[in-house]
Amino acid sequence: MPAGESLFPADQAAFTSGERLMHDMVRPAEEAAQLLEQYCDRLPEMLNWLSQFGKDPEGGVTRLLYSVSWLEAQEALRQWMEQEGLEADFDQTGNLAGRLRGTDPSLPAVAAGSHIDTVVNGGRYDGALGVAAAALALSYLSKVYGPPKRTLIALSLCEEEGSRFPVTYWGSGSIAGLRSWEADGHHADMDGIALLDAAKRCGFGPDSSYNAPFLELQAYIELHIEQGFVLEKTGLQAGIVSAIVGQYRYEIQLQGEANHAGTTPMQWRKDAMAAAGRMIALTREAALREGDPLVATVGSLHASPGLSNVVAGSVVFTVDIRHPDDAVLQRFADELLQRFAHMADTEGVRFAAVERLRAAAVPMHDRIMRELERICRKRGLASRVMPSGAGHDAQMLSAICPTGMIFVPSRHGISHNPGEYTEPEALKNGFKILADVLYQFGYGSVDL
Amino acid sequence: MPAGESLFPADQAAFTSGERLMHDMVRPAEEAAQLLEQYCDRLPEMLNWLSQFGKDPEGGVTRLLYSVSWLEAQEALRQWMEQEGLEADFDQTGNLAGRLRGTDPSLPAVAAGSHIDTVVNGGRYDGALGVAAAALALSYLSKVYGPPKRTLIALSLCEEEGSRFPVTYWGSGSIAGLRSWEADGHHADMDGIALLDAAKRCGFGPDSSYNAPFLELQAYIELHIEQGFVLEKTGLQAGIVSAIVGQYRYEIQLQGEANHAGTTPMQWRKDAMAAAGRMIALTREAALREGDPLVATVGSLHASPGLSNVVAGSVVFTVDIRHPDDAVLQRFADELLQRFAHMADTEGVRFAAVERLRAAAVPMHDRIMRELERICRKRGLASRVMPSGAGHDAQMLSAICPTGMIFVPSRHGISHNPGEYTEPEALKNGFKILADVLYQFGYGSVDL
Ligand SMILES: [Zn+2]
Ligand SMILES: [Zn+2]
Numbered sequence: 056m057p058a059g060e061s062l063f064p065a066d067q068a069a070f071t072s073g074e075r076l077m078h079d080m081v082r083p084a085e086e087a088a089q090l091l092e093q094y095c096d097r098l099p100e101m102l103n104w105l106s107q108f109g110k111d112p113e114g115g116v117t118r119l120l121y122s123v124s125w126l127e128a129q130e131a132l133r134q135w136m137e138q139e140g141l142e143a144d145f146d147q148t149g150n151l152a153g154r155l156r157g158t159d160p161s162l163p164a165v166a167a168g169s170h171i172d173t174v175v176n177g178g179r180y181d182g183a184l185g186v187a188a189a190a191l192a193l194s195y196l197s198k199v200y201g202p203p204k205r206t207l208i209a210l211s212l213c214e215e216e217g218s219r220f221p222v223t224y225w226g227s228g229s230i231a232g233l234r235s236w237e238a239d240g241h242h243a244d245m246d247g248i249a250l251l252d253a254a255k256r257c258g259f260g261p262d263s264s265y266n267a268p269f270l271e272l273q274a275y276i277e278l279h280i281e282q283g284f285v286l287e288k289t290g291l292q293a294g295i296v297s298a299i300v301g302q303y304r305y306e307i308q309l310q311g312e313a314n315h316a317g318t319t320p321m322q323w324r325k326d327a328m329a330a331a332g333r334m335i336a337l338t339r340e341a342a343l344r345e346g347d348p349l350v351a352t353v354g355s356l357h358a359s360p361g362l363s364n365v366v367a368g369s370v371v372f373t374v375d376i377r378h379p380d381d382a383v384l385q386r387f388a389d390e391l392l393q394r395f396a397h398m399a400d401t402e403g404v405r406f407a408a409v410e411r412l413r414a415a416a417v418p419m420h421d422r423i424m425r426e427l428e429r430i431c432r433k434r435g436l437a438s439r440v441m442p443s444g445a446g447h448d449a450q451m452l453s454a455i456c457p458t459g460m461i462f463v464p465s466r467h468g469i470s471h472n473p474g475e476y477t478e479p480e481a482l483k484n485g486f487k488i489l490a491d492v493l494y495q496f497g498y499g500s501v502d503l
Numbered sequence: 504m505p506a507g508e509s510l511f512p513a514d515q516a517a518f519t520s521g522e523r524l525m526h527d528m529v530r531p532a533e534e535a536a537q538l539l540e541q542y543c544d545r546l547p548e549m550l551n552w553l554s555q556f557g558k559d560p561e562g563g564v565t566r567l568l569y570s571v572s573w574l575e576a577q578e579a580l581r582q583w584m585e586q587e588g589l590e591a592d593f594d595q596t597g598n599l600a601g602r603l604r605g606t607d608p609s610l611p612a613v614a615a616g617s618h619i620d621t622v623v624n625g626g627r628y629d630g631a632l633g634v635a636a637a638a639l640a641l642s643y644l645s646k647v648y649g650p651p652k653r654t655l656i657a658l659s660l661c662e663e664e665g666s667r668f669p670v671t672y673w674g675s676g677s678i679a680g681l682r683s684w685e686a687d688g689h690h691a692d693m694d695g696i697a698l699l700d701a702a703k704r705c706g707f708g709p710d711s712s713y714n715a716p717f718l719e720l721q722a723y724i725e726l727h728i729e730q731g732f733v734l735e736k737t738g739l740q741a742g743i744v745s746a747i748v749g750q751y752r753y754e755i756q757l758q759g760e761a762n763h764a765g766t767t768p769m770q771w772r773k774d775a776m777a778a779a780g781r782m783i784a785l786t787r788e789a790a791l792r793e794g795d796p797l798v799a800t801v802g803s804l805h806a807s808p809g810l811s812n813v814v815a816g817s818v819v820f821t822v823d824i825r826h827p828d829d830a831v832l833q834r835f836a837d838e839l840l841q842r843f844a845h846m847a848d849t850e851g852v853r854f855a856a857v858e859r860l861r862a863a864a865v866p867m868h869d870r871i872m873r874e875l876e877r878i879c880r881k882r883g884l885a886s887r888v889m890p891s892g893a894g895h896d897a898q899m900l901s902a903i904c905p906t907g908m909i910f911v912p913s914r915h916g917i918s919h920n921p922g923e924y925t926e927p928e929a930l931k932n933g934f935k936i937l938a939d940v941l942y943q944f945g946y947g948s949v950d951l
Contacts, residue, residue: 283766300765304811314916316800316823317748317892318731321790328801332783339777342769352764353776355809363752363803363821363859373811375764411811444765468762 087199091490094195095483101187102482105132105171106179115176115473116183119219119244121149121253128171132190132211139194141209146268147236148229149213149259155193157206157497163273165496167192167489168210170226170448174218178475180465184482185278186211192490196497203497205273215448220250227448229268231455236261272456274423274496274503277449278489279460280477284468285441292484293438294462295427298379299450300348300442301416303388305374307334307395310405313360313368328358328367330402334395338374341394345387348442351376373411379442381416417450422503423459423492430491436484445470457503461488535647539938542643543931549635550930553580553619554627563624563921564631567667567692569597569701576619580638580659587642589657594716595684596677597661597707603641605654605945611721613944615640615937616658618674618896622666626923628913632930633726634659640938644945651945653721663896668698675896677716679903684709720904722871722944722951725897726937727908728925732916733889740932741886742910743875746827747898748796748890749864751836753822755782755843758853761808761816776806776815778850782843786822789842793835796890799824821859827890829864865898870951871907871940878939884932893918905951909936 108131109117109124118125129151136143136153143153151171157164169185189209196203212226220242228234240251254260261267281287286294311327335353342351356372374391378384392408399406424440431438441462449458463485466476495501556579557565557572566573577599584591584601591601599619605612617633637657644651660674668690676682688699702708709715729735734742759775783801790799804820822839826832840856847854872888879886889910897906911933914924943949 281766282763283768284762284771285766285768288771302765315730315893315918316802317750317798317825317894318729318733318918319798319892319916320731320733320795321787321798322795323732323736326787326800328783328804329787332780332787332801335776335780336784339769339774339780347768347770350765350767350769352774352812352814353780354764354806354813354815355811356776356804356806358802358804361803363823364800365802366800367802375811377765444767445763446765468767470763470766 090195090199091487094191095486097191098187098482098486099479101191102179102183105183105187109173111176111473113176113473116173116179117175117177118171118173119175120172120214120225121219121257125172126257129211129213132171132186136190136209139190140197141190141193145259145265146229147259147261147263147265148226148268149254149257150226150230150268151211152270153190153193153209155197155203155207155497157203159204162205163271164206164208165274165276165493166208166210166270166272167276167278167493168208168212169277169279170212170215172214172216172218174216174471176473177471178473180280180475180477181282181470182215184280184463184477184485188278188486188489191486192493195490196494200494200498205497207493207497208270212448219244222250223446224448224451225250227451230270231451233451233454272452274420274456275449275452275458276423276489276492277447277458277460278485279447279462280465280470280475281462282445282465282468282470284465286462286464287466287468289439290437291439292436292464292481293431293488294441295424295431295438296419296443296460296462297424297440298416298418298442299447300377300379300444301381301384302375302377302412302414302446303384303410304412305392306409306411307372307374308407308409309370309399311368311403312366314366316364316366319366324366325403326366327370327404330399330404331356331370331372333398333402335372337394337398338391341387341391349376349378349383349387350444351387351391377444379416379418384416414446417453419449419453419459420457420503422501423457426492426495426501427459427461427488430488434487434491436488459492461485538643538647539935542639543934545639546636546930546934547927549639550627550631553631553635557621559624559921561624561921564621564627565623565625566619566621567623568620568662568673569667569705573620574705577659577661580619580634584638584657587638588645589638589641593707593713594677595707595709595711595713596674596716597702597705598674598678598716599659600718601638601641601657603645603651603655603945605651607652610653611719612654612656613722613724613941614656614658614718614720615724615726615941616656616660617725617727618660618663620662620664620666622664622919624921625919626917626921628728628923628925629730629918630663632728632925632933636726636934636937639934640941643938644942648942648946653945655941655945656718660896667692670698671894672896672899673698675899678718679899681899681902720900722868722904723897723900723906724871724937724940725895725906725908726933727895727910728913728918728923729910730893730913730916730918732913734910734912735914735916737887738885739887740884740912740929741879741936742889743872743879743886744867744891744908744910745872745888746864746866746890747895748825748827748892749829749832750823750825750860750862750894751832751858752860753840754857754859755820755822756855756857757818757847759816759851760814762814764812764814767814772814773851774814775818775852778847778852779804779818779820781846781850783820785842785846786839789835789839797824797826797831797835798892799835799839825892827864827866832864862894865901867897867901867907868905868951870949871905874940874943874949875907875909875936878936882935882939884936907940909933
């Protein structure tokens with residue numbers, strides 16, 4: 056917007072029940088405030104309702120892409136959106152968009168949302184929170200303020216986790232043009248069913264009557280649980296994501312010599328496990344020395360022959376390194392691998408590092424971050440700017456529009472597990488921040 | 504024998520083809536020497552013949568206890584022994600003893616031998632060498648010297664490896680009274696067949712007509728491949744075993760906290776893998792510092808959940824520690840576990856060390872070692888006294904009589920593998936040492 060213009064529309068009164076709205080929704084009209092609290096209460100209920108789709112007998116939720124429970128959840132959401140006055144439709148991939156039509160068709164839309172799929176026996180918050188909160192926020196805004204200037208969209212993205220097919224971010228990636236039927240449709244699930252065929256069985260696919268998954272967006276905002284325990288440990292109510300970390304993953308292959316554990320003197324061994332042990336210890340040591348927010352993890356290791364009485368002839372382990380700054384990530388990874396190679400050398404073990412994943416860091420949009428910070432301040436919510444160590448749909452959509460993310464605390468950082476939990480109060484905080492920022496986009500005039 | 508008496512019988516001439524034997528067999532009668540070379544040549548042939556029983560299509564040998572190939576091998580050996588003039592019979596467990604009857608029934612017998620069973624896809628030397636060499640040696644001695652004073656026995660022990668049933672040293676342990684049908688007969692193989700039932704199917708077992716596995720022995724001598732590469736690397740022809748090492752095996756259990764590899768800052772992790780890495784590195788470091796002959800090995804490790812993007816919540820790994828001196832072994836193990844516990848503490852990980860194996864070191868008999876050294880010197884064979892890092896039947900039989908072991912080089916130290924190989928020349932060296940020491944027991948008068 057031109058410098059000097061207000062972030063807020065001149066005439067908000069038209070959308071309210073008669074009383075003029077206060078700036079920033081810090082003190083909305085009494086009725087709006089009451090309605091906001093009602094919507095806040097509806098959020099945990101809606102998450103509970105959503106968790107019934109794909110409910111596991113043991114208490115978790117399993118909604119795999121293009122499964123019956125997934126389809127039922129998306130269809131139920133579509134009906135819910137229509138009941139709330141949104142124009143709801145699917146795209147070819149099964150992404151669901153609920154539109155609150157704006158009055159100025161020349162302005163590109165702003166979307167909020169997250170994903171509806173889960174991991175196997177996952178929790179009820181990961182993904183679902185961002186979907187439910189976005190849908191409720193649009194319903195709330197329309198009830199209080201009527202139609203926005205620019206179209207607002209609640210997105211229930213079809214797939215993020217990659218739990219059924221080896222394709223992560225299928226929904227958001229399709230919208231961003233980073234995934235396609237041509238490139239990804241052939242990927243098969245554990246039963247050998249291709250993604251494309253599974254989509255067709257649900258009525259989706261490139262030959263269906265649905266639109267191709269393209270949205271022209273002004274911005275995308277995602278509310279998500281932290282999936283970590285930084286907010287919990289630091290006693291904060293919200294995280295404003297600065298970047299989704301870059302992530303390098305290597306498979307480290309060590310080839311030594313399998314020898315008898317009793318008859319082979321120590322100095323003549325080529326012990327792949329001993330070499331691995333030094334590298335694993337170094338990984339943690341170096342990451343601690345580098346300091347936050349760098350994280351480096353060896354989570355998986357396989358030794359061969361893997362017998363207690365045989366010196367390991369070969370060991371394969373993974374190293375996962377993440378940092379929100381690609382330059383730091385690159386330097387750290389290079390140095391670590393160099394020191395690994397040197398250690399392998401001194402242990403007489405052959406060394407190879409195979410790159411298995413290389414995802415650049417995805418910074419969130421600065422203006423959106425600042426807006427989210429401002430909203431938190433105004434709402435009296437203790438927040439911090441922090442990187443997201445996990446991947447999210449926002450990192451795909453950031454390829455086509457400015458994006459922002461809001462984190463709310465995850466109890467004990469537990470995620471992808473039935474034990475996933477976020478306090479109702481924390482859910483409400485997240486909802487208010489999301490509603491506030493969508494208000495600014497839809498009814499104010501945030502300039503990006 | 505009373506002090507001052509000669510090691511050698513006064514009248515050896517009776518056993519020779521007329522010429523008086525030289526002391527120590529250093530220069531036996533010309534015919535005896537020719538015959539010895541002939542028997543030396545028969546040894547590789549006999550090993551080749553034995554390797555046909557249970558020959559694997561891929562080149563190795565698989566003779567599991569009480570299998571058809573195992574039974575055929577033992578029965579063929581029994582017939583071979585009888586053809587060579589030995590009194591051959593089985594005991595209840597399937598141990599085969601070929602006796603060269605001594606002239607003085609008041610003297611306890613001396614046995615030599617090893618085991619006839621193999622690991623799955625094992626080699627043709629482990630065990631078989633000691634069996635074949637003992638049988639050939641008795642045949643040779645009887646041909647050259649006639650009946651000995653004391654009975655000499657070639658033992659083809661039924662089982663050492665524990666490859667089919669979870670019972671190691673079943674054959675020698677039964678003789679030594681350390682294994683029994685009562686205690687071990689119920690152990691089942693992978694198909695659920697009990698050891699006792701498998702024995703019965705072969706005609707063995709406590710109700711069979713065979714004798715109980717008890718032998719009153721004056722001594723037991725075992726010729727075996729080294730199963731390591733110390734002799735090869737040091738260019739020596741024979742090893743004289745000082746002790747079978749004591750062996751402690753622990754399962755180390757580390758319980759940390761499984762967390763998201765992206766969202767969990769380094770300083771808040773309880774990373775079981777990082778703790779394990781430090782312990783594995785320490786194990787090698789401490790063993791190197793302690794020095795030969797101590798060896799310590801981490802050969803097996805399992806991490807849970809074992810995913811590249813999850814901090815390992817728990818890790819279980821094994822530590823195998825061996826040393827010929829129990830006091831050193833105990834001190835080293837205690838110190839290592841103490842330092843492990845401390846490391847676990849600093850990593851915030853719970854620690855448990857479960858003892859899985861605790862075998863005391865078994866020293867070989869000093870007088871037999873000295874006799875073997877003397878024989879090597881006289882034969883001009885470069886030898887060294889060394890511990891055996893691997894277990895052998897001798898460690899069971901040492902519970903009932905003085906024992907000695909002779910090692911010959913294993914190419915590249917390879918064992919329990921079709922690649923197991925020992926040069927014919929090395930086999931012959933071992934055979935001569937064994938024949939010499941059996942001569943001393945049978946026809947001389949080695950005092951133990
Ligand atoms: Zn998610
Ligand atoms: Zn053996």
